[in-house]
Amino acid sequence: MVPFLIIFPLVLAVLLYLIKAPKVLNVLTLIGGTVVIAGVIWLTISWAMDGFNAQLLYKDAHLADHFILAGELILMVFVTVMCFIHKRALLSLLSIIPTLAIAYFELFGPKTAEVEKINLDHLSILMCDIVGIIGSLIVIYAVGYMDGYHKHHKDVPDKRNYFFSVMFVFLGSMIGLVTSESLLWMVFFWEMTSVCSFLLIKYTGEEQAIINAFRALWMNLLGGAFMIFGIMYFGYSEGFVGMHQMISAGTVYTTIPVACLAFAALTKSAQLPFTPWLLGAMIAPTPSSALLHSATMVKAGVYLLIRLAPAMSGTYVGIMVSFIGGFTFLVTSFMAISQSDGKSVLALSTVSNLGLMVACAGVGSADTVWAAVFLMIFHAISKSLLFQDVGSTENSLHSRDIEKMHGLLYMLPKHASFMFIGIAGMFLAPFGMLISKWAALKSAADNTDLLLIIFICFGSATTALYWTKWMGKLIAHPHGEPKKVENVSKTSEMLSMTIHVVMMIAVCALFPIVSGGYVNPMVSEMFGYNGQVLSNVVLMILVSIILVVFAIPMLAYFNSKSMDITIKKAYMAGVNVGDNSAFVDAFGEDKEAYVSNYYFESFLGVEQNMRKLQLFTTLWLIVSFAIIIGGEFL
Amino acid sequence: MKTSIILAICYFVFAPLIGGLLEGFDRKISARMQRRVGPPVLQPFYDVIKLFNKENQAVYRSQTWLMYTYFVLMILTGVMFFAGFDLLLCFFIMSTSATFLYFAACVTGSPYSNIGAHRELLQMTAYEPAVLLACVGFYLVKGSFDVVTIANGSFSAIKYLPGFFIAFVFILTIKMRKSPFDTSASHHMHQELVKGLTTEFSGPNLALFQVSEWYENVFLMGVVGLFIINSNPVSIAVAVGVCLLTYFLEILIDNSNARMKWQKMLKVTWIVTLLCAGVNLAVLIFV
Numbered sequence: 001m002v003p004f005l006i007i008f009p010l011v012l013a014v015l016l017y018l019i020k021a022p023k024v025l026n027v028l029t030l031i032g033g034t035v036v037i038a039g040v041i042w043l044t045i046s047w048a049m050d051g052f053n054a055q056l057l058y059k060d061a062h063l064a065d066h067f068i069l070a071g072e073l074i075l076m077v078f079v080t081v082m083c084f085i086h087k088r089a090l091l092s093l094l095s096i097i098p099t100l101a102i103a104y105f106e107l108f109g110p111k112t113a114e115v116e117k118i119n120l121d122h123l124s125i126l127m128c129d130i131v132g133i134i135g136s137l138i139v140i141y142a143v144g145y146m147d148g149y150h151k152h153h154k155d156v157p158d159k160r161n162y163f164f165s166v167m168f169v170f171l172g173s174m175i176g177l178v179t180s181e182s183l184l185w186m187v188f189f190w191e192m193t194s195v196c197s198f199l200l201i202k203y204t205g206e207e208q209a210i211i212n213a214f215r216a217l218w219m220n221l222l223g224g225a226f227m228i229f230g231i232m233y234f235g236y237s238e239g240f241v242g243m244h245q246m247i248s249a250g251t252v253y254t255t256i257p258v259a260c261l262a263f264a265a266l267t268k269s270a271q272l273p274f275t276p277w278l279l280g281a282m283i284a285p286t287p288s289s290a291l292l293h294s295a296t297m298v299k300a301g302v303y304l305l306i307r308l309a310p311a312m313s314g315t316y317v318g319i320m321v322s323f324i325g326g327f328t329f330l331v332t333s334f335m336a337i338s339q340s341d342g343k344s345v346l347a348l349s350t351v352s353n354l355g356l357m358v359a360c361a362g363v364g365s366a367d368t369v370w371a372a373v374f375l376m377i378f379h380a381i382s383k384s385l386l387f388q389d390v391g392s393t394e395n396s397l398h399s400r401d402i403e404k405m406h407g408l409l410y411m412l413p414k415h416a417s418f419m420f421i422g423i424a425g426m427f428l429a430p431f432g433m434l435i436s437k438w439a440a441l442k443s444a445a446d447n448t449d450l451l452l453i454i455f456i457c458f459g460s461a462t463t464a465l466y467w468t469k470w471m472g473k474l475i476a477h478p479h480g481e482p483k484k485v486e487n488v489s490k491t492s493e494m495l496s497m498t499i500h501v502v503m504m505i506a507v508c509a510l511f512p513i514v515s516g517g518y519v520n521p522m523v524s525e526m527f528g529y530n531g532q533v534l535s536n537v538v539l540m541i542l543v544s545i546i547l548v549v550f551a552i553p554m555l556a557y558f559n560s561k562s563m564d565i566t567i568k569k570a571y572m573a574g575v576n577v578g579d580n581s582a583f584v585d586a587f588g589e590d591k592e593a594y595v596s597n598y599y600f601e602s603f604l605g606v607e608q609n610m611r612k613l614q615l616f617t618t619l620w621l622i623v624s625f626a627i628i629i630g631g632e633f634l
Numbered sequence: 635m636k637t638s639i640i641l642a643i644c645y646f647v648f649a650p651l652i653g654g655l656l657e658g659f660d661r662k663i664s665a666r667m668q669r670r671v672g673p674p675v676l677q678p679f680y681d682v683i684k685l686f687n688k689e690n691q692a693v694y695r696s697q698t699w700l701m702y703t704y705f706v707l708m709i710l711t712g713v714m715f716f717a718g719f720d721l722l723l724c725f726f727i728m729s730t731s732a733t734f735l736y737f738a739a740c741v742t743g744s745p746y747s748n749i750g751a752h753r754e755l756l757q758m759t760a761y762e763p764a765v766l767l768a769c770v771g772f773y774l775v776k777g778s779f780d781v782v783t784i785a786n787g788s789f790s791a792i793k794y795l796p797g798f799f800i801a802f803v804f805i806l807t808i809k810m811r812k813s814p815f816d817t818s819a820s821h822h823m824h825q826e827l828v829k830g831l832t833t834e835f836s837g838p839n840l841a842l843f844q845v846s847e848w849y850e851n852v853f854l855m856g857v858v859g860l861f862i863i864n865s866n867p868v869s870i871a872v873a874v875g876v877c878l879l880t881y882f883l884e885i886l887i888d889n890s891n892a893r894m895k896w897q898k899m900l901k902v903t904w905i906v907t908l909l910c911a912g913v914n915l916a917v918l919i920f921v
Contacts (some may be wrong), residue, residue, distance in 0.1 A: 129848055375741040391719050407743070428733065429726040438722055442779070445770050448919045449666065453770055454763075454912060458904075461762035468733055477745060479693055538720065545723075548710070556702035565698060566691045570744030580743060581694065595748040598756070 001043040002118050004181050008511035026143045029164045032138040056116035068188045072099055094221040098228040099505050107231050112235050115242035115387040119181035122522030127178035130380050131296045135171050138497040141388050142287035144490025148395035156204045170196040183231045183241045193297050194220035200288035201281050212280030213418030223267030227373040230260025247311045259317045259628045269301030269354045271423025271612035272328045282343045286391025294350045295384040299513045305361035313364030321623035322362025326455035329355030338604035342390040343505045353379050365446055366523050366531025370606040371439035373519050380433035382425040385500035389419045392489045411485040416474045425504050427467050430546040432508045439533040479581040512539040614626050642717040649756050653848020654678045663780030667889045682844050688837035693742040700738035701839045707731030708846045712853035750830020754818035756896050760903040761805035767911040768873025771798040777902045785863045792861040798859050801907045807842045812884050812889035815899050
């Protein structure tokens with residue numbers, strides 16, 4: 001089933017690229033998305049029927065090995081051509097040198113032990129489900145969205161075939177990435193996702209888009225280069241190229257390869273100092289932001305770190321990673337406060353939440369990994385919903401500024417409600433993210449990790465600030481009559497968002513089952529013992545509280561309907577002009593009352609802080625690598 | 635189990651009475667500090683009863699149900715606390731309830747109540763780290779987040795958590811809306827805020843706000859008591875004494891300080907949190 005899930009999207013991508021007729025394109029994309037969803041569900045069920053056992057498959061797929069190698073070389077040529085077209089020739093070295101090195105390693109390097117190519121265990125199946133289901137829903141959403149997008153952005157050339165095609169290439173590569181056991185396969189799919197991200201960011205073809213696309217490319221290629229170096233080092237010193245050997249080798253020689261892979265994961269998850277590429281990636285059409293830059297691709301970094309967690313536990317690599325993660329969690333949540341652009345807030349909050357997952361994985365104990373896995377599940381669903389919603393709202397409202405969303409509930413009620421639920425899912429009791437954050441805090445306390453505790457306590461406060469003020473804008477009554485806004489969202493968009501909302505609430509309600517039936521076995525598979533942080537009793541209590549917390553506003557709402565309430569004007573020091581929209585100013589003229597949120601751009605803004613933070617974290621990484629390498633050879 | 639239920643019911647029934655009385659004494663003592671006679675001790679009750687009997691006026695209908703949600707979730711917080719549930723969970727529900735208060739204020743689109751609401755958010759940002767850290771502190775010394783377990787240990791938590799206690803009392807000033815941190819809903823009319831957050835609440839809505847505050851104050855005093863209490867019954871009396879002293883301290887601070895700007899509030903609170911709770915935490919972990 002796995003080869004089908006990798007190859008089918010790739011083949012479909014080629015087909016889509018060749019089709020120009022929009023209707024055929026849309027239908028094929030919808031069918032393709034549905035097939036991938038069905039495929040991962042089938043994979044999950046058939047794997048579950050086999051008894052939830054970890055399986056290593058395809059030991060002698062030598063032919064496929066050659067294809068992978070050929071793919072890597074083609075990718076290198078493609079990247080080089082792209083660099084030359086856009087006059088960034090030097091950048092191509094970041095692709096050429098590592099690719100040639102790994103090709104040399106594969107063809108003429110030491111004889112490494114035969115490894116299986118595909119690994120099916122709890123973690124990879126979970127990732128397949130996240131990528132397959134959420135990813136395909138985003139593709140389905142994109143069908144409707146791109147229609148509205150091109151109506152709204154008349155200046156952008158309509159290259160939908162290209163867009164959908166790259167999205168499918170990405171889906172295939174991502175499934176390949178999370179199921180690879182052979183590190184040589186993994187690095188190929190890793191580079192594929194980097195290139196997909198690059199291609200989607202430069203979609204509009206504007207100058208700024210190209211600059212941002214290349215920034216994303218070089219940062220991810222740098223990560224890829226580290227990864228290749230790590231794999232080769234491991235291959236030369238130990239003679240293995242399998243993920244399992246890397247984790248369980250238990251000799252001193254794995255420290256440097258693990259550090260290199262962890263470094264690659266930090267670039268992919270856009271942790272500081274690599275955060276700017278993800279912020280720049282927001283220039284792409286929203287489905288790609290939802291798919292690559294929030295729900296799935298950036299999770300590849302977290303996935304890799306969770307895989308490496310047993311090897312990082314208690315080592316200096318773990319300290320390096322968890323500090324970067326915790327620090328990123330805190331400072332990016334500060335910066336998110338300063339943004340009024342909806343997508344920027346989502347981007348920074350994505351980096352911030354990824355930081356928390358990275359920190360948990362870096363600590364590398366069973367319970368922090370338990371928390372990281374739940375953070376990942378809930379974040380993928382909520383964030384994907386939020387991105388889609390902001391995108392659809394932008395198509396109708398022609399703006400994604402949060403200030404413009406003042407009173408959105410009275411202009412686009414469905415969008416505003418979904419957005420409200422999505423945001424509530426990110427930080428409010430009793431939704432999943434908050435519970436996972438709680439688990440993270442508890443496991444940090446259990447590991448007596450001082451910095452992580454402080455990062456979480458302060459980071460939660462700032463996180464709540466930027467989300468709550470956004471929610472306030474959505475429900476605030478508009479100044480004066482609500483604007484008439486035409487809802488241009490298509491069925492496919494609403495369908496995908498509705499499924500997300502249902503999934504979000506369902507996963508919260510099923511928390512104890514997901515925990516007991518899936519995540520606990522996953523953690524025991526990795527660590528040999530169970531890392532459940534919140535006991536089943538606590539989870540059950542939580543689920544019942546979910547019902548109460550949902551029921552109270554409902555009851556209050558219906559109760560208030562029958563209440564006798566006299567409607568009065570808002571207080572404006574007694575100088576209202578007839579309604580709540582304006583007052584009489586000092587010159588005796590009408591002045592519109594406008595209420596804006598706080599943003600504190602002057603000291604929390606991204607521009608004035610990013611350089612300093614990058615500098616600091618780069619120094620930290622350099623010092624850490626020096627310590628790691630020094631510890632190895634001295 | 636039995637005591638938990640009794641305590642929870644007691645909280646539900648008596649917290650507004652205790653909270654109201656505390657406020658009555660608060661007003662009396664404040665008045666004496668300012669060389670006034672002050673209102674009778676039962677004045678807060680008269681006020682609330684009068685407010686409940688007034689016509690329900692609002693800028694938008696939705697204010698009312700948002701206020702009710704705030705009110706019920708606030709009670710739920712305290713009930714869960716006194717029933718001995720998980721302390722972190724109590725604070726999470728409290729944040730959720732505070733968020734509903736924020737919604738009730740900013741749904742109006744009214745300038746004064748919006749400014750108040752935004753400042754309320756900043757206050758939440760200011761006090762939350764200290765609250766979460768206090769929970770972690772309890773967990774580290776008592777091995778559990780459950781209020782029952784924390785309250786029944788053989789020693790008082792404050793023995794190991796003096797820094798956390800100071801930080802918590804510090805943020806109490808914010809939570810109890812006292813000067814110098816009454817930035818979101820000022821005590822006095824005719825200032826730049828005109829009662830901020832509560833500007834657009836009147837009649838029954840304002841009464842709900844008032845009663846929720848009483849519930850909240852009793853809950854917060856409960857947390858103060860949790861620092862003291864242990865399995866020895868004498869500690870209960872000591873805890874009550876410490877709570878009353880803390881309340882008196884808050885009144886004193888209230889009457890001897892002018893309102894701070896919120897920027898300064900945020901800075902000062904976080905510095906105190908880091909210095910007291912943070913250092914205490916470091917000591918717990920490393921020593």
